[in-house]
Amino acid sequence: MLDFEQAWPRHSGAKEEAIIRQLGMKPARYYQLLRRAAASMEGQAHDALTAHRVLRRAHTLPTGSRRNSESTLANMTQHSA
Template sequence: MSASSPLSEFDARLLEFAETAPRSPGAREEAITRTLGISAVRYHQRLNRLLDDPAAAAAHPILVARLRRMRNQRAESRRRAKSG
């Protein structure tokens, strides 16, 4: 996505859902399917892609920054575990 392309209606709904999603993994997966009509795997793939989209960062700057930080921390933990 380019910096000038706006978020689709679905991507905007997905980000709004991410802000209010249940914290419990089981409840979150059920809510993803019920609310968005997609699998949890597809949700996480799309959310991860949105974290690199400037339009998503402009629409939900605090959420995107928090999720990017969490993604980077998980990646760093995996790198440290591999290098042992």
């Protein structure tokens, strides 16, 4: 999993096709298993850089979601003051 991710670091339609064709699974399942492999001790030992990148990306909110969360927090703070 980590070797495949290292070869295909960016998310694209071509990557999704390769996941289906080469790995024989749906992309959603691939990303579930990839996160699990990246979090495992074996995955960390096998390819620490790719594992760290996968985990960091998995814990990052999309920009739009982050912006919405920040504005919601600001509104809640203003109303409670």
